[in-house]
Amino acid sequence: xVYVIIWDMKTLAKFxxxxxxxxxxxxKGLAVASNIPLNExxxxxxxxxxxxxxxxxxxxxxxxxxxxxxxxxxxxDISENIISDEIxxxxxxxxLNGAGGLKCPxxxxxxxxxxxxxxxxxxxxxxxxxxxxxxxxxxxxx
Numbered sequence: 001x002v003y004v005i006i007w008d009m010k011t012l013a014k015f016x017x018x019x020x021x022x023x024x025x026x027x028k029g030l031a032v033a034s035n036i037p038l039n040e041x042x043x044x045x046x047x048x049x050x051x052x053x054x055x056x057x058x059x060x061x062x063x064x065x066x067x068x069x070x071x072x073x074x075x076x077d078i079s080e081n082i083i084s085d086e087i088x089x090x091x092x093x094x095x096l097n098g099a100g101g102l103k104c105p106x107x108x109x110x111x112x113x114x115x116x117x118x119x120x121x122x123x124x125x126x127x128x129x130x131x132x133x134x135x136x137x138x139x140x141x142x
Contacts, residue, residue, distance in 0.1 A: 012074040013047040019064040020045075034059040050076040050137040076137040088140060095129035095140075102131065109135035 020030050027045065031038040036059055043049040052060070052075060054068075061068040083105050094102060095113045102111040116128040132139040 010074060011047060012050060012052075012071065012076075013045050015071065015074050016041075016060065016064070017045045019066060023064065025063075030060075030063060033063045036060070048132065083138070091131065091140060092129040095131060096127060104133040104136060104138050106138040107133065107136040109133050111138075 016030075020027070025033065027041045028038055030036075031041045034041075034056075036056060040049065040056070044052075052071065057068045057071050057075075061071055087105050091102065091105070091111075095115060102113060103109065104111050111131045111133055113129070113131040116130055118126045118128060120126055130139075130141055
């Protein structure tokens, strides 16, 4: 899978990428130095992770030689404009039923959707609808 990151404005993804590059670190190097899993570092730089826990923010700031507040100012708080459970439920049903072309209820941009297949302890298949917006921080993660 290839990701194209648009660097036209200062984003969390761009900031972390630039600071990492300035220090000559690879993503794996940053992951090891900050004790954060590589897939999380990749998610941040791909723009999929828009909000960090205090612990993650502090670990990254220490390795990237910046203040945690610099990172925090670039994060997107997804608690703003909370979407109702009814709308989320409807979107989950649409995803499970194979509907395409779904739009974000927050900003109207296209949603990237998928169905995660998991098994319970009795080996029964359980389907979990997932989605994230291509533009804003909205996501569904059952």
